[in-house]
Amino acid sequence: QSALTQPASVSGSPGQSITISCTGTSSDLGSYNLVSWYQQHPGKAPKLMIYEVNKRPSGVSNRFSGSKSGNTASLTISGLQAEDEAGYYCCSYATRSTWMFGGGTRLTVL
Amino acid sequence: QVQLVESGGGVVQPGRSLRLSCAASGFTFSSYPIHWVRQAPGKGLEWVAIISYDGTNRYYADSVKGRFTISRDNSKNTLFLQMNSLRAEDTAVYYCARVRWNDGAFDMWGQGTMVTVSS
Numbered sequence: 001q002s003a004l005t006q007p008a009s010v011s012g013s014p015g016q017s018i019t020i021s022c023t024g025t026s027s028d029l030g031s032y033n034l035v036s037w038y039q040q041h042p043g044k045a046p047k048l049m050i051y052e053v054n055k056r057p058s059g060v061s062n063r064f065s066g067s068k069s070g071n072t073a074s075l076t077i078s079g080l081q082a083e084d085e086a087g088y089y090c091c092s093y094a095t096r097s098t099w100m101f102g103g104g105t106r107l108t109v110l
Numbered sequence: 111q112v113q114l115v116e117s118g119g120g121v122v123q124p125g126r127s128l129r130l131s132c133a134a135s136g137f138t139f140s141s142y143p144i145h146w147v148r149q150a151p152g153k154g155l156e157w158v159a160i161i162s163y164d165g166t167n168r169y170y171a172d173s174v175k176g177r178f179t180i181s182r183d184n185s186k187n188t189l190f191l192q193m194n195s196l197r198a199e200d201t202a203v204y205y206c207a208r209v210r211w212n213d214g215a216f217d218m219w220g221q222g223t224m225v226t227v228s229s
Contacts, residue, residue: 003154034214038155045205045222046147046155051215089155093214097160097169099145104154 004029004090004102011108017078020105022090023071028100030071034093037066037075040104041086049088050075077107085109112136112218114206119223122196132189132206132220140164140184143209145216146191148202148225156202159191160209174200196227 005023012018022029022037029035035053038046048057050066053073063078073092077084090102118130132144146158159170159180168180179192189206203222210217 003156036215038216040155045219046207046216047219048215048217051210051217052213055213057215057217087154091155091157091216097167098171099157099160099214101147101155101157 002100004092004100006088006090006102006105008103009106009108011110012077012080013110014080014082016080017076018080018107019077020075020088020090020107022073022075022092022102024073024092024100025071028094029068029073029092032093033068035066035068035073036091037064037073038089038091039086040089046089080109082109114208114218114220116204116206116220116223119204119225121226121228123229124197124227126196127192127194128196128225130191130193130204130223130225132191134187134189134208137208137218139182139187143211144182144189145207145209146178146180146189147205147207147216147219148200149205149222150199150202153202158204161189163211193225196225198227201225201227 037050040046053068054066088105115133145160161180177195181190205222206220207216208218
């Protein structure tokens, strides 16, 4: 059970767009559409931002979007704002009813 | 109020045991599978275990299999994590998280409880 691969950090200026990738294998992320993304501010619990690859929960800004191609999922944040600065984690269903998270990506808004 | 509240964390010596609880309120607890997820200091999220809505099915990460046991008491709206043979690498904040069975979304999280394994 290895973690999904995410870049350790990304950065962008206010108003810009950034994309965070999340790479798995054909046995996990590539085989299922149960891919979700979580935002976590320091000292806080994670918050659901995207589920089923590209669906947004009620209350989450439409600046957040998700996609998937093959074994890689992506989270795009457009119109970056200061409050977007946080950690972001992808998550996927894997085999035999187990789940796995990515290593996390620290987003810095310059 | 719709929420999950973890408790039971603390400092424990290597090799000892600890039991965490997660109290649910404001929703039909018995309708949802629930996960335990942990986060070591300064590290990322790690999935630990999941239990089905009725407690009949339980699955674990390889890192805790054979040492941790997830269980639930639907009559008391409470989830548990029995942690035995604790190791230093089990030191983490432990979160319980509700999951929607149809789309896999971890849509509600507790605030977490800290477990420190140290001599």
